[in-house]
Amino acid sequence: MAQKPSTPKGTRDFGPGEMSRRNYIFSTIRQVFEKYGYQPIETPAMENLSSLLGKYGEEGDKLLFKILNSGDYLSKADGQLLEEKDSVKLSTQISEKGLRYDLTVPFARYVVQHRDEISFPFKRYQMQPVWRADRPQKGRYREFYQCDVDVIGSDSLLNEVDLIRMIDEVFENLQINVVVKLNNRKILSGIAQAIGAPEQMTEITVAMDKLDKIGEEPVYAELRERGISEASIEMLKPVLKLRGTSEERLQSLESLIGKTEEGAKGLEELRTILRYLNAFDLKAVLEIDQSLARGLNYYTGAIIEVKAADVQIGSICGGGRYDNLTGIFGMPGVSGVGVSFGADRIYDVLTELELYPETTGSFSQVLITNFGETEEPFALEVLRKLQHAGIAAELYPDPVKLKKQMKFANDKGIPFVLLIGEEERVSEQPTLKNMQTGEQTRTTVDELIRRIHQ
RNA sequence: GUGGAUGUAGCUCAGUUGGUUAGAGCACUGGAUUGUGGUUCCAGGGGUCGUGGGUUCAAGUCCCAUCUUCCACCCCA
Numbered sequence: 001m002a003q004k005p006s007t008p009k010g011t012r013d014f015g016p017g018e019m020s021r022r023n024y025i026f027s028t029i030r031q032v033f034e035k036y037g038y039q040p041i042e043t044p045a046m047e048n049l050s051s052l053l054g055k056y057g058e059e060g061d062k063l064l065f066k067i068l069n070s071g072d073y074l075s076k077a078d079g080q081l082l083e084e085k086d087s088v089k090l091s092t093q094i095s096e097k098g099l100r101y102d103l104t105v106p107f108a109r110y111v112v113q114h115r116d117e118i119s120f121p122f123k124r125y126q127m128q129p130v131w132r133a134d135r136p137q138k139g140r141y142r143e144f145y146q147c148d149v150d151v152i153g154s155d156s157l158l159n160e161v162d163l164i165r166m167i168d169e170v171f172e173n174l175q176i177n178v179v180v181k182l183n184n185r186k187i188l189s190g191i192a193q194a195i196g197a198p199e200q201m202t203e204i205t206v207a208m209d210k211l212d213k214i215g216e217e218p219v220y221a222e223l224r225e226r227g228i229s230e231a232s233i234e235m236l237k238p239v240l241k242l243r244g245t246s247e248e249r250l251q252s253l254e255s256l257i258g259k260t261e262e263g264a265k266g267l268e269e270l271r272t273i274l275r276y277l278n279a280f281d282l283k284a285v286l287e288i289d290q291s292l293a294r295g296l297n298y299y300t301g302a303i304i305e306v307k308a309a310d311v312q313i314g315s316i317c318g319g320g321r322y323d324n325l326t327g328i329f330g331m332p333g334v335s336g337v338g339v340s341f342g343a344d345r346i347y348d349v350l351t352e353l354e355l356y357p358e359t360t361g362s363f364s365q366v367l368i369t370n371f372g373e374t375e376e377p378f379a380l381e382v383l384r385k386l387q388h389a390g391i392a393a394e395l396y397p398d399p400v401k402l403k404k405q406m407k408f409a410n411d412k413g414i415p416f417v418l419l420i421g422e423e424e425r426v427s428e429q430p431t432l433k434n435m436q437t438g439e440q441t442r443t444t445v446d447e448l449i450r451r452i453h454q
Numbered sequence: 455g456u457g458g459a460u461g462u463a464g465c466u467c468a469g470u471u472g473g474u475u476a477g478a479g480c481a482c483u484g485g486a487u488u489g490u491g492g493u494u495c496c497a498g499g500g501g502u503c504g505u506g507g508g509u510u511c512a513a514g515u516c517c518c519a520u521c522u523u524c525c526a527c528c529c530c531a
Contacts, residue, residue: 009522059529062455102531130531135455137525144531294530315531342531371489406491421489435491 010134010142018347021356025174025346026127029147032169033125036162038149041124043106045131049098055105055298055328063132066095099131103148103340104325111152111336112329120153120334127343139313139345150319150338152326157269159337160302160321161276167306167317167339168284174346175355177309178316179285183292184270185299185320187253190263191290194256195235200228205293208240212291216240239290246274246288253290269301285309298322304339308349316345365452366393367409368418368430369402378425382418382445389449409435416452 007013014022030040046067053061069076073094081090100106103126111118127147136142149166151159164180171178188208192201203226207219219240223233239256242249250267257263270288277286284306294303301321308316319339326334350356366386368379379395386393396405402419409417419431424442432448433440443451 006522057529059455063529132530134530135528136523140530146531313531318531340531345531369489402489403487403491408491410491417491419489423489431489433490438490438492440490 008142010136010140012141012143021350022343022347024356025343025350026145026147028173029170029341029343030125030127032166032173033147033149035169036123036149036166038123038125038151041107041110041126042128043100043103043110043126045099045129046097047100047106047109049092049096051109051329052098052101052105056101060101063134064101065099065131065133066091067097067099069094069096100128101132102130103128103146104150104322104338107148107150107152107338108325108336109329111334112326112331115331118153121151121159122153123149123151125149139348141344144345145343147341147343148319148338150336152336152338153334155335157272157302158276160273160304163304163319163337163339164273164277164286165280165282167304168280168282170341171306172283174350176316176346176349176353177284179287179307179309181287181289181292181305181307182270182273183289183303184266185301185303186262186266186269187257187290188266188293190257190260190266191236191239193260193262195232195239197228197232200226200232203228204236208236208291209293211240242290246286249288249290266301273302294318294320298325300324302337306339311349311352313345313348313352315342316349317341364392364394364412364414366391366416366418367405367412367414368393368395368420369405370396370399371421372399375420375422375425378428379420382420382430385445386449386452389453391449391452418448 033040049064049066052064056063077090077093081093107124107126111122125148127145129143129145131143134140134142149163151162164182167178167180188205189198189201192198192204195204197204204223207222207226207228210222211219216237220233220237223236224230228236238252242252244252250271253263253267258267274286289305292303292305294305299320300323303320304318305315306317307314317339319337321335321337323335324332325336326332368383368386370376370379383393383395396408406417415435417433417435419433424430427442429442429444430448431440431442432451441451
């Protein structure tokens with residue numbers, strides 16, 4: 001027990017049992033993505049640091065995993081920076097690659113780099129791990145999988161509708177009850193304008209976003225701390241106090257920010273999306289949340305966040321529209337909208353709610369026992385016939401005690417065991433044992449294939 | 455990055471104000487059953503008490519450092 005090996009902080013192994021459940025999540029999500037016409041891409045685990053830095057705000061930069069240059073990287077570093085132990089400046093000299101932090105920025109890079117090969121609007125999905133040097137917690141890992149769907153090169157709000165329908169379908173298929181929260185960045189900026197603090201929108205939204213968690217008074221306190229004037233806070237209060245149905249909220253917002261250009265535009269967008277969605281029978285609960293901001297500062301239109309209704313674990317899916325994401329890579333004026341499903345949190349939700357479909361946990365339907373060299377030729381022939389008939393089967397590789405072979409089948413959850421000993425070999429009739437009922441029969445190979453197929 | 459808790463057998467955990475040889479359940483191995491798992495009974499193996507240092511006649515127990523996991527903040531899937 002002295003030096004037990006382990007994975008790095010915040011990372012995990014996935015055993016066969018976990019993998020079968022994780023694959024269930026991935027394939028459910030993939031199925032929906034493809035049904036809506038999205039195509040898969042993959043990008044490298046690492047990107048040039050220049051593609052990553054500055055895209056996620058100051059906090060984000062700190063959470064990037066940087067990869068040390070190869071070779072004698074210190075020889076090229078500035079001696080003085082080394083002397084001063086200036087890690088931040090030094091890091092740009094000894095590291096030029098980093099692990100991806102999300103899938104959206106690499107996607108933007110991909111689109112700009114391959115613009116000539118892509119026909120727009122480009123609908124893509126991507127399911128790969130991302131890395132963040134965060135401090136781990138429940139539902140928070142340093143390596144986790146995101147399942148992104150985005151469409152880029154279309155301003156139509158029909159894309160937002162598409163995404164919300166996919167969210168609804170994915171979680172319906174997974175049998176998770178969810179609340180889909182909607183907002184619009186333009187509404188947020190309309191609010192900032194209406195209360196006379198248009199320059200301080202970021203400060204206001206960051207504080208406002210915590211409303212759910214910490215309540216009204218602490219939000220006001222934080223606003224003061226962030227340098228928002230007392231008059232503005234006073235005007236913000238009715239916005240925070242907004243309650244009721246989507247329609248009621250929209251109407252109240254109308255009277256509060258309808259006169260600002262941005263606010264009016266945001267409200268109209270939100271109304272349009274809701275009107276489209278009306279035509280569909282969504283299972284998820286839709287909710288307008290004027291305090292929803294989300295961290296990423298590149299959203300410009302719709303903001304979407306999904307929470308599990310029955311488990312407290314933070315958001316399990318989120319996204320929004322960004323008008324100029326590819327602009328940072330030198331391709332301005334292309335709008336995109338997308339959402340990201342958090343596979344690891346969805347896993348935790350399914351685990352907590354015990355919503356996994358029943359599986360045997362084993363691929364093999366049949367285990368053929370090994371009695372030794374004399375029986376091997378017949379056993380192999382039976383194995384070949386079973387597999388040829390489309391039955392997943394395996395032959396125990398060593399002629400060990402039958403007890404051990406039976407236990408192996410039992411532990412792995414293999415439903416049938418075929419006993420092939422001397423009698424079975426001579427008569428060419430293996431003994432089929434049903435591990436669930438304990439029932440045993442001697443029969444021909446053709447007959448037992450029929451039985452297993454049932 | 456800031457603050458708090460935690461770590462004893464493969465797993466879940468006991469272990470008294472510091473005091474002889476650190477325990478239990480489950481799991482594992484062997485046997486009862488030399489061709490039968492899952493149930494039952496019997497026996498057995500396995501721990502330098504996260505790691506490194508310190509205090510003490512004596513440390514799983516007290517002190518310091520470090521790492522892991524968990525919780526809150528920051529932020530977020």
